[in-house]
Amino acid sequence: MATVLDPADALLEQIASLEVARAQAEAAVAARMLQFQDLRRREAEAIADPERRRLTAAYAADELSQVLLQAPRSVQCRLADARRVRNRLPLTWEAFTAGKIDGYRVRLIASALDKLRDNHSVIEPTTASAPMPRPTPRPRSRAGSIGSSPGSSPRPPRPVPRPSTPSAPCGSSTKTTA
Template identity: 35%
Template sequence: MATTTAPTTEDLSDVVRWQAMAEAYTIARMVDFRDAEMARTALLESPLRRKIERSAIALTIGEATGMSEAQIHLRLSIADRVREKTPQVWEAFVDGLIDFSRVRDISAAIEKLHRDESIARLEGRVIGYATSHTGAELRQWLRRFVQRVEADLAVERADTERADRRVTVTHGDDSMAWLNAYLPSHQAAAIEARLRKEARKPADLDDDRTVAQREADLLAAWCTDSDATTSAVDANIAVTVGADVLAGAAPGFAESTDGAWAVPAPWLADVVATGSTFWHRIVVDPVTDDVLSHEYVGRFAPDTLALALRFLHGVCQAPGCRVPSERCDLDHRIPHPDGPTTGDNMGPLCRRHHNLKGHGLLHWSTSPPQPPPEPLVIEIHPPATHFVMEYVAA
């Protein structure tokens, strides 16, 4: 009886490389056939005949390869773009180092770049990354590369797409329909986070709905129930932003911590001002990506900060009030959004004193702590004399 040997990991790697080389060879032959046909038809005297025959080139290739005309046009356009703009990427494809799906993603990134130096930077870095990471990781890397290397143009594209936001409803069979929304990523992420959190809260014993069904029911309720839509979006979302972008020195994006999405940094200001979704803002060095600070941006304190403030103060901070802090609201001494959501600007107030403060009737305990006065130093320099006067405010 014949025996077989199990393939090694090297065998599997070889197979994948051969497959990539075959893809590159196939597309290269498509390009050669197209170019030969373009040269042949250029000799035709009739412009109409030339136009008709050239329009059938993709169809002819498709018939020979079992692909549609759209698939052929896609491969030809990718080959033209990559060979012209990044010949080293094409050579890596020919050598089987990267497969067609990665070349396709790189081509899409090239299409978004408008400066020659940006494309050159991409060519110098992308091959090494593409050969050592998965396709999903490469797509995320390419998106971030485009956003960082040409941030100004990426922001313009994002603003253009934002203007096209919309909601569509497609009715299907069996009395069901699809509700689709084309939204800015940060808003969609906030909706997703709130749905996940609310749908996973403990349910009644007789509630036999799945988590997916609860999410669908919650979304429907928020869209149709006026009481449900007025509540805050109780969700925690973190983004990273470069210090230069935060300071307004350069255009750029605020990116989700998992890298799944990014939006122009100014877009978050509109959401933060509403005081709904709570944002954790991670400020990073624009060159090294080192974390410079972790800021809370939003009206409502995250759970860890809220718990710490209740432990720190213990009771309502109104004069003489002994209501336990766990039964109090967390109040901003300097009202939001002017005042930050930080430990030194927040403290517990019972509902009564919170209302009094809101009406301007409570001042003493909610005044922000004043820093110590800076010494006033006056220097007098007569000949051979030096006096220093220190002034301390009463």
């Protein structure tokens, strides 16, 4: 006998699948952005004039900003955050490319990582590559709200703030990159 799914549960499953696909697409864009920047840096290495070489390498963010319709500084921050996580936290980068975490969380991780003083502060467990369990929808009670008992008032869900960008662009450090 086929299992009949509640239409709401089916919609939740579709939403979860779409969120994974969105996170994977964000990771694919970030990886291509890094590839583009690396390509421009390699091209710049062949230029003899140091000032022209520096400008050519730095222009990659401007080119990407035109395609992404974002400010060059935003693109520079995205590139820096993606490179930081990819180079220093490879298991986190794998989770990003698998769609287990999204770009927003990667930027938060990169911002926190930027605040660490040395590379010895970062240790990733080897078990992190194990698949993360997907949350299962909780059964809904038709009589009242989830988790409520007779006579108790329903508890509203806690809002989870999710700003569109991290509070400090590219971390809070005032370093400049060449």
